[in-house]
Amino acid sequence: MAAVINSLQIKNALQNKTPLLRKASKTFLIAAMVLMALSAVALFFYTQGLLKNEIEEELYSNKERVEKLLIEDQSIKGIPPIITVEQVEKPEGLTLKDTLIYDPLQDEIELFRELSETREIADQHYRITVRAMVIESEDILFAIIFTFISIIFFAFIFLFYFIKSRNEKLWQPFFINLDRLKNFSVKSDKLLTFEDSEILEFHELNREMETLTAKIQNDYRNLKQFTEDVSHEMQTPLAIMQARIDTVMNDEFITERQFEHLSKLQSDILRLKQLNKKLILLAKIENNQFNDNEPVSINEIISQVVTNFQELTPIEFIVKVKGEVEAQMDRSLAIILCNNLLSNATKHNFEKRPITIHIGNNTLQVINAGTTALEKPDQVFERFYKENKKPDSTGLGLSIVKKICDCYGFIPSYLFHERKHIFQINFNK
């Protein structure tokens, strides 16, 4: 039996879901961003290190050159601030550091990398300092990073749209088939066929789905057939019994007691017939075989059903209309729903008191008098649940009500209040 899944639940579940293509694009974008950031940072540090080494190498070789010149000619003063040569008292170690120096040419304080060491030439200590402007290498660094980021950015943009359009094409058969699956009905005699794909997995999926849906349709047909068969097999012997009783009643001489027995048998056959009919009805509702949905006025149905009941029972029905209630459902099921609610109220009514029906605010309430609350109110809509073990009741009336409600997403409820049984149907979806 197909489980009835609440459409509301589906709707809620769908809200949290992301479409496949958007998800793929999102993943790509995030990966691209992370990759871009990481590679930019890595490139930055690598290039920075490279440039620093380059500067230092240059500083060392410049120092060597100055030393050589100084050995030949001690009068060199250098080219401040790039090269300076000073006489000092004591020898000093090799230092390599950053320093800020005012550059009169540019009228700015600039950052320089500075290498200084003392040398002993002709018994004199000379401090040789060579400097290189850092700013230039920084400019190069930023130029490289910027170029890199822009190239990679445009590459990603291109890739993004390229992959997106590729994905759309790639998943096309999947989406077509998904749509077909959505429109699939087990009731249909037509087999579901899928758009074939050159992709192996899609092809396999299609094949599996085709087998599966064909099996479901077959099972459904078998189930329907089974229900019909059971009904047929049961009805025919019942018909024979019924006809026999009718014949005996009319053809033979029978006593009053015998007639009483035969009458009772007739009623029992009727009960079996009704039980059979209700079980088939339940199966049909479960199989969603009622498809003639239309806007049905509950007010109209109730007034029709009440008129009918008035012919059956002296119990008074008080209909209180607070507003128009309309439900989108099968008309015959609406009648069955109201009939069963009123039938239940009439059967379990206390002392033939009036039965009240409230219609309005999208709800229907059927209220009958009672003495005590039900022992198991949560089971009142269950199949074959009988509170007071009434022998004549089939125990299916309210379960049919529940089944109809489930089918359309209506909410049935039961309440015992001030010695009254209140059955309520909420038609709000």
Added chain:
Amino acid sequence: MKYLIAEDEQELQQSIKNYLSRDANVCETASDYWEASEKLELYEYDIVILDINLVTGSGLDLLKKLKQQKKKCGVIIISANSSLDDKLQGLDLGADDYITKPFHLAELNSRIKAVLRRGQFGGDDSITFQEIQIDTLARSAYVNNKPITLTRKEYDLLLFFITNQGRVLSKAIIAEHLWGDDSDLLDNFDFIYVHINNLRKKLTTEGAKYIQTTYGSGYKFIAD
């Protein structure tokens, strides 16, 4: 009237034959598709009672044949299948009525009479029983040519009684005839008392005392 009962269940077939023969009708029977088909080709009937699930074929196919041959007979389908589709299919093919198993013989009888009354098959719009007259077109009843006012249920009840005159009718039969599927809305059939008593009163006032109580709880419509 001449009836053909095409039903493969012997028991049921004989019971129907038995019940219908009492009104001096000629009833023939067919136990399978071929027998029914042969008889329908050879003889003329006023009413054919046709089971859909005959052992050797479908009653619906027989119905199609009948309609192709343009035979002038009423067809009542009996079926164990209460599904609306089957019912509609049967009626679309030209059946005059459709009755679901299990049914009461009195109910079948009243359906046959209704089909006959529609005129095409040699019936009559008006029914007369002693001084009671019923105009089935106007759905009105007269006693000694004097109209009596009946509710819808009382009228149906009177018609049912007259159609099944002389037969014992239990409360279950009457309830099922008058209310059909709705007859199980209440636990017992006490509700039909009211309608029978009202009808009885209206008839008795005009001097027509035909509704008799038999066996304590059954009813019989009979001329004294």
